[in-house]
Amino acid sequence: MFQFKLIAGISLLFSLNVTAQTILLQTDFESGIPAAYTSINYDGLTPAPVVSTYVDAWNAVINPTDPTDTVAGSTSYFSPIGKADRWLITPQLVLGSFGNYLNWEARSQDASYPDDYLVLLSTTGTSKTDFKDTIGNIQGEYAAWTTRSISLTDKGFDDSTVYIAFVNRTNNGFKLYLDDIQVSSNDPLAVKSMTTDAIRIYPNPTTGIIHIEAKGFKSITLLDLQGKNLERIMDNTNLDLSGFPSGIYILEIESQTGVYRRSITKF
Numbered sequence: 001m002f003q004f005k006l007i008a009g010i011s012l013l014f015s016l017n018v019t020a021q022t023i024l025l026q027t028d029f030e031s032g033i034p035a036a037y038t039s040i041n042y043d044g045l046t047p048a049p050v051v052s053t054y055v056d057a058w059n060a061v062i063n064p065t066d067p068t069d070t071v072a073g074s075t076s077y078f079s080p081i082g083k084a085d086r087w088l089i090t091p092q093l094v095l096g097s098f099g100n101y102l103n104w105e106a107r108s109q110d111a112s113y114p115d116d117y118l119v120l121l122s123t124t125g126t127s128k129t130d131f132k133d134t135i136g137n138i139q140g141e142y143a144a145w146t147t148r149s150i151s152l153t154d155k156g157f158d159d160s161t162v163y164i165a166f167v168n169r170t171n172n173g174f175k176l177y178l179d180d181i182q183v184s185s186n187d188p189l190a191v192k193s194m195t196t197d198a199i200r201i202y203p204n205p206t207t208g209i210i211h212i213e214a215k216g217f218k219s220i221t222l223l224d225l226q227g228k229n230l231e232r233i234m235d236n237t238n239l240d241l242s243g244f245p246s247g248i249y250i251l252e253i254e255s256q257t258g259v260y261r262r263s264i265t266k267f
Contacts, residue, residue: 016130021227024093024100025183029072032060036091038126043085045078057086057168063179064109071179076115076170083171089126090164097159099186100152101263102135104166109175111143116178116253119150120165121157131165138221141176147205147247149263152183186261187238199253205265208242216255223250241266 015036033039033056041057053059054075063069076084108114117138135155136148152158164196165184168176212220214237222239225248233239241249246266254261 021099022096022185024185025090025181027090027181029060029070029179031105031259032057032070033072033088034091038087038089039129040087040089040126041085042087043078043082045082045084048077048079049136050138051075051077053132054175058088058166058178061177063177069179071177073178074115074168074176076168076173076176077113078172080150081172082122084168086168086198087128090181090183093162093164093183095152095157095160095183096185099154099184099261100158101184102150102152102164102182103147103184103263104181105145105179106136106138106141107145108141108143108173109177113172113174114140114143115133115170115173115176116140118165118167118169120167121152121155122159122163122165123160126163126165130163145179147246147248147265147267149265151263199260199262201251201262201264204262206241207267208240210239210241210251210264211239212239212251212253214253214255214260220252221254223252225250227236239266 027034047054054073055253058072058074060070061073063071072088074084074088079228116139118134120131121133121135122130124130133155135150135152137237138148166178170175170176202211204210214220217237219230220237220239224230230244230249231239239251244266249264249266251262251264
């Protein structure tokens with residue numbers, strides 16, 4: 001799990017001064033599904049007896065890989081068989097003018113019955129018809145905890161008021177889990193953004209080497225989510241993450257015209 005896992009429940013507008021990063025939303029479900037979230041069952045189907053405790057669209061359940069941990073769970077195993085349409089919607093979020101990211105962890109219970117889900121975004125409200133933007137479409141989530149990240153800045157939602165929905169849309173699957181949902185923003189007063197067309201980072205996610213194409217860069221720094229400087233390179237554009245734990249990191253590229261930050265995922 002993420003290193004910030006120890007912060008329980010939901011936190012709004014918690015400033016990390018070291019990296020000029022603002023945490024807009026952080027949820028680990030240790031105290032259940034936060035009241036600020038909206039959970040909606042649009043399918044109206046009856047869970048099969050083996051998952052009969054999944055009475056709501058999304059439920060606070062025990063992490064199947066860690067009995068001391070609580071996560072959000074949803075089922076798509078129904079009697080009779082049907083397709084899930086189960087929504088978990090964040091509270092309203094006011095995104096910053098630069099560097100907005102959505103991070104979370106997810107897994108399916110059973111690799112033989114992997115679950116599919118959408119990540120949707122609304123700028124108007126929490127009704128089903130408000131969610132006009134699909135920012136993520138995960139088909140067959142892995143049966144091991146997987147860290148995922150979406151740049152809301154790259155999707156064009158800087159300076160926006162948004163809601164984000166995780167929607168279980170599996171046809172005859174089993175169980176889907178979510179944990180450690182985080183939305184963060186960089187402080188635009190602390191760093192000037194480079195134009196994204198001057199940057200190319202690949203592969204992302206990675207299991208080892210990251211290749212960085214950056215015009216006129218001065219330095220490249222790898223940071224963790226707490227702002228700790230893990231590694232800095234000055235003379236090449238390859239970064240080896242094979243010795244680092246799996247998780248999300250921030251890559252900070254400094255050039256003569258400004259600084260560009262991008263989240264990267266290490267498997």
